[in-house]
Amino acid sequence: MKKFGKYLYIGLIFFFLYLPILTLIVMSFNDNERTSGVWYGFTLKWFGEIFQSQDVMEALINTLVIAVASAAIATLVGVVACVGIMAYTRRQRTLILQLTNIPLLNAEIVTAISLMLTFGMFGISLGMGTILFSHICFCLPYVILNVLPKLRQAGSSTYEAARDLGAGPVKAFFSVVLPDIMPGVATGFLMSFTMSVDDFVITHFTRGAGINTLSTLIYSQQKRGIRANMCALSTVIFLVVLIVLLVRFFLTGRTTADKTVKGGT
Amino acid sequence: MGNILELVNISKSFDGELILDELNLDVKENTFMTLLGPSGCGKTTTLRIIGGFTTPDEGRVLFEGRDITNLPPNKRQLNTVFQKYALFPHMSVGENIAYGLKISGKSKTYIDDKIKYALKLVNMDGYANRDVSQLSGGQQQRIAIARAIVNEPKVLLLDEPLGALDLKLRQDMQYELIRLKNELGITFIYVTHDQEEALTMSDTVVVMNQGYIQQMGTPESIYNEPENAFVATFIGDSNILSGLMLQDKLVRICGVNFICVDTGFGVNKPVDVVIRPEDVILDEPGMGQLDGVVTHLIFKGVHYEMEVMAGDFEWLVQSTEMHAVGEAVSLRVVPDNIQIMNKPESEDEEAVVIDV
Amino acid sequence: MFKRKSLSLPYILFILCGTVIPLLAILYYAMVDKSGHFTLANLAAIGDPLHLKPLLFSLLLAFICTAICLLLAFPLGLMLRRSGAGKKGFVIFLLILPMWMNFLLRTIAWKILLQKTGVINAILNAVGLKSLEIINTPYAVVLGMVYDFLPFMILPIYNVMIKIDNSLVEAAYDLGASPFRVMKDVLLPLSMPGIISGVTMTFVPSMTSFAISEILGGGNISLIGNIIEGEFLRGGSRNVGSGISMVMMVFILISMALLNKVDKNGEGAVV
16 A cells, blocks of 8 residues: 555656646647647648748757757867866866856856856857857856766876877877766767757847747747647657667666756746 | 574575575574575575564564564664664764664663763773764774664674674674673674684574575584585585595595594495594605695695695695695594585585685 | 866866856946946846845745755655665656756646646546636746756755665664654755755756746746846846846845755754
8 A cells, every 4th residue: 555655656746747748749749730728630740841841940950050069069178178177286176166067056047148248248249159159158067077077087097007008198098088988978968968959048048039949939939829840849859869768778777868957947 | 591583484585586495593592693604695684584674475583482573673672783884974973872762762861871881882982972984994883883782682683794894803893792792691693704703703603505504503513513515615624525434433535444433324325524624634655544745835824735635635734834845745634533424415405615 | 398287278268258257247237337337226126126026926936846846856755765776777767858858848838738728627627626727827837847847856866865875774773763763864864965956956947937937927927037038138228137137146145055054954953
């Protein structure tokens, strides 16, 4: 009986977490232009219309371009920075880690307006460039916090061994250190990518007129009802991710990037 | 002296694997009993069943004659000293020791007195306000013991409590535990895989393997008269030879007749023979019972350890006298030091040697 | 000679331009008027009931949301803990998976579910219950916040709890503690680091959110996030917006400081 209560509770919590997702998936098969609580019949046509709607496709491409670019740049800058940080004194390291933590702890809206004000102050017009810069900024901490511990764990002995065996510093880094810290680098990249795709607040404040990502496009539609093709697209994305993660999970027993840090607002 | 604790026909399996098979065990009041065996032999499971952390699939646990099989651990008059101490990291040393007493609603003065008494007992005077994390492994171990004994349990369960300590500290703590046991006058049930620890401290040693009790007795009887090959190999080094019991008090090993003291095995019966390496006496060639050649030699500190090839058997020999490799020697064993055992009858009883 | 430390320079540049200067920019804008003269009017603008009420209301809703999340997540952590560490990967997988659906869409889904003619009411009516009319009220906003931020409460609590050595729990039982006392004396204090980070990760975003109140409040509910968004993006004053943001950050810092104090007291008051 006690056990039943326990499973009921766990079940209800997860039902609560998955109910909206189920709703959206159902809505993407609903034969109605805009989402509503009413069922108009089954259709698959919205899945076809994903690719015919120009603004959805533009938003999708923008989202992916920004996510890939910001995750890649943040990973590159972050990994290189970590190698440098390892050479810091204790004091310098504490300072830089505290600064790294600010974007994680700060309210997203504050980060967003602070960037917006800065762009304004320097006369930089808002556009793809400002979105990209802002995304790199909030992705960097995820890279640093994933790579630095791995680098510390790896220690200097393998690097020194490689040097002892005749490798130059760059060669030693790529052949010995990088493979060692690769899991951290991959996690950092994946978290950055996810955070970027998921971001709404920062993009909302740092985008120029006419540029949309999926998040901002959804927000602009929310008053009149979300277009069904947007639901269909989200369903496709969700199912693709689900399948990838499930395959990965059952192959390796673990999930990808533990996306544990901070939610969007 | 009555039995304070009885395990009756206890069976337990995990994930379809049988860990304990109809185990019966009586624990006498005021003894130091050690459950000894390799990892996976079921000794820890036995202790956890006594402590109430694991429920047996079958069988009963009796405490002073009362069935406590389904009693949760917080209702049992037993306390446990856990393997990795399990001190509460968010409480001070004093708070840790006080925890059980506070639960049972003792007065503040009583608790304070008890903390002082317990700290003194484990030689940790004045540590009451320390942080648990500041203590060394040995000190944490003492606090874990103090935390358990302030509740005045009738039986104290100890799950490999010295496993994480270094050799010197372990030996010191062994003496401490014997002293504590004598001062408190309660029953200790101690789990270990370290045979030396078991022999040093216990009144009764229970040797376990694969869910069965292999032998139970005083440390002396376990060491000197192992009942089967498993016990003989697990407790100390030994030479186990196949022999033929020709008649009472006469056994044939390696083609040579040895006089022994065992009787009742019958006539011309195949047996296992245990001879401890320190009981093999080396002599000039031709002077002993069996001639051979030294094949290996290691200096071990208190003695030399040699391997001697004699009668198609590699004998392990310990002696304070050195014989170089290649030297011809002769072996001799006095009748008292020849231990005869029945050959194992089934697969289950087959000697399984696991390095620990 | 090439210095290894200089490898961090690009990153430091990003920190400067992306974190330090922007924060100083807020400070600057908060302290000047449109023409660049020093003023305290932007900070004082919080005294205007139009700003003060949303600020206090945000605090209230964030507090309620955080409390509900904690009350839901802690028992869940306890239950999941006992179901064994072997399932850890799968539990985290289930908690993270919903985040791969855009959070705005998930919030909008609640709008669909909660509508007067929505699915939930259809079910309620079908079994003869009264309609649930909470859409466009603060109740719906709190529900949306709890929904969006619950995983951020569960994950850190679960992560800490699963690491608590089970022998500590057994030791407490062994010393006579009832299941409730084991929870209160051992599991709760040892989960504190997870609870603290869970509370932080729930409180800050729910305090500063503007999209959830916009979507589920139907434009009727104005939180401090909505005020700031309005000042910046809907023709308000950046200076006033900066001033209000500064005040809001102060409130967040005070809340966090209080929380840390509670934590310290909590640690002492174990037995």
